[in-house]
Amino acid sequence: MDEKEKNTGIKLEYEIIKDDFSRAGEASSNIKRVLRQLGIDSSVIRKTAIATYEAEINVVIHSEGGKMVVNIEPDKIEITAKDNGPGIKDIDQAMQKGFSTASQKVRELGFGAGMGLPNMKRSCDEFYIESEFGKGTTVKMIFKL
């Protein structure tokens, strides 16, 4: 975990570990804490909490691990979740509500409803997703302040 302040804003960086359900949500909780300390509007905090949680869970469940980077600037919060693969075959399909490739075991825990990506998209002001099958996925979300 790396927290450093720049002239332009604050950058937070979190490692997310594959299959680590016990720690899943910690990065999101930390981000929320920082945003609250900065006095960010509570409706924006709620939206970022939903989006970061879903992004974090997606990396834990579906990827080989990755990281989440948060840039807090005076006029916006930019959140990037980048994983190390395996990538998404069909992004349009992945963006559909209810579509999921999660295992039965994961579903029994209440995950894998196929709502992660739609929830992220709905929560932020700008949403970008790039994925290369075999390589990895990057999701970028912007929240205006």
Next chain:
Amino acid sequence: MLIKDLRDKFGFKVLAGEDVLDREINGLYCCDLLSWVMSHAKDGDAWITVQTHMNIVAIASLLNLACVIVPESIDVDEDTIVKANEEEVPILSTDIDSFKIFTKFYEAGMR
């Protein structure tokens, strides 16, 4: 309604968050699909769920839910209780089912 009313009036057992029971409950929500909860539960809701793993604490904390209610005396993982105490997320347990929990809230005046 306060969280402590669940203990004092309904007889629910407090498993975690003993120190923060004075918080207000604004509503009641029941769902076990975590992403659904994430996008639909509201600030201050008491949340009924049969999920008892650690992740429920993260969700309750991220959404500012009032507390988690575990119905039908389902066992809660010890890790979850430890985490809930750390994050000050109250978890309460009861032997009644979700429908009866809703009935109790309604009878206590929640609309």
